[in-house]
Amino acid sequence: MLKRENIKRAQHIYFLIIALAALGLGLSNNVISNYFKDAYNVTAYQRGLIEFPREMPGVIVILILASLSMFSDIRIAMVAQLLSIIGIGALGFVTPTFAVMLVFIFINSAGMHMFMPLQDSIGMSLIGDESIGRKMGQYKGVSTGFTMVAGVLVFAGFRTGFFSFTSDIKWIFIIAACILALVLVLLLTLERVIGQPIKSSKRVNFVFRKEYRYYYILVVMWGVQKQIMLVYGPWVLIDLLSKKADTLAVLSIVGAFIGIFFIPAVGRWLDRFGIKKLLYADALSFIVVYLAYGMLSAGFAGGRLATAGLPVLAAYALFVFDQMSTQMGMIRTIYLRSIAVSPLDITPTLSLGLSLDHIVSIICAYIGGIVWSRFGPQYIFFLAASLSLVNLYVAGRVKESPEFAADGMAKK
Template structure:
């Protein structure tokens, strides 16, 4: 019994190390990519929207790619994902290719990142042996958030000291990201050697939309809208209108991650204590508040009726941080799916299908968002997102108050 417990603890430690280092690597690449586009290529808001096509297309393709790799275990798929991510971000670290070539490597890196997303959750949930799913998932997300904060601190120091730069030939921040992903690849090999029975869920392309999952898919569609609007155009207000560089966004990410270290584990406990229904209401209302207020601020900044220094900017920073909290509540969707799943083998394929749906919506919103920004102004993007987030409220009202995930 003691040996079994020791082995489980060791496996958990390796998995925690994998998600921690993955978050660190993403902090050196994904979290600063908008600044890279602006400083290295000086793109417009319309071009920023277009770039999301090669960045989000892998999210649509991932369900087919994982199906092709059906003979692979989830951990082996995670290994392939890391190799692609290393190639994509590593090349951009060593050279600044022409815009079109850069998009190819952005696609490769994004493909790896998106392949890792569903298997990361699948592997994590397969290692949970107790009833407190919310608490354990909260711990996973808490570790990720902690290392996101560490990455943001390093990014801030690196750009302030001049060690990191997007205008030099060598982008050390991307090279370091690739090295860390290489370590993750090694740890995945270690994890595979520790687990006696391979973690392998169904990889068939499953387009069966079970009626029971309809609200999960509605949440996924709305997340596609919300993610693209706030993750892409939220920072773009700060970067393009307020001329903020990577070090400023790093400070905001540090604060957001620090708060998230306590907030995300707390969300996991709240799910266990209060149930998913109440948390879905909180999630919906937070998005509506953030988008509506951010739209008002961006309108003021764009029209010069609000000062681009002082309290208005601090308020925008605060909303940016609050949105970090909102986007980190995504585990609610995953846990909701697990609570309603007809069978366990449905979870991974449904997560992959959900990821594809979310990215189809994201690609569309990114393109339309760039057009709306260019023709009418940034505020209308956020007002539209606030209006659409009413769907989240409707879903929350329709979901049963299921306490099956509540801890005993």
């Protein structure tokens, strides 16, 4: 049990950590597709192939965490930040050959993926007796707010010419590395404030309890949806509409501004309506977005839709809506917590889930690049919409545990 008098201070430090982590991510990972296009002029097929080194750390993260199990979660989070700093910082100073660039992308991605499950497990350890939906919503809201700040910096930097992916020095990546260095310092401070290590089970025990089967289905489906949403969604704007980083930054700003209010609301809705209804909403949102994306991309690629005016505004709206969908992952995390047979299952199950979704992501990225190049971009989105019907099935099968039913978490 954490020292009660230190919990509030620890939560404040944690808010700073997730804020700066989001800012650093917004200045690195969130603009990486434009980097690939501007610095290396990659095709849709190559863009799919790049996802192998980017997503492979997500597959092996459970093994990495297990190998570091003698350390606390916060200490491992420090290692994760160090790897991210090295990976993105190196790309800020040099523009290496394509193959060498992929090595640094792998290093940066390893740090980013290590931090993902640890961020959730550390955050939940600091919540105490508060309503988990509300507090997790606040965490995500802070993260989204600083994603918006990152978007403002990206827009201003590229519009003024200070940021460029074709220059010798990529200042945007160097600044991102410096911000992540501050996160590293704050993690060290957090450990001192807590006064005792936060340490969760990191055994490679591959928790395949039957109680978790629907959670694993959800994370596998998220692996499919994530690749379409985070890789090929923006690629519609970048490749078909020739939009640059400043345009995507403006859209990120809009999405993040909405998210400041939307994400905490999701937390409140979880407390009020329960997990089951939110899973239904999540599934339906993916189906609608992908069907619309498919129709728009078919029109752009075939020349039937203008690359200006209302069709482009519709594509922008879908991009923003996509950003909202990425934040719905907290529903899966809280669902897992509600069905966990043992608290020690949470971190290894999150890690295994992360590995499963990344295995699927790698496969989908490769297939997606082939489909885009040979058949057309619309078929990627239509396939994703069809597969999202699985989410509807899972939402129908999920049973609310009493304390997580409507109004349940608030009473817990």
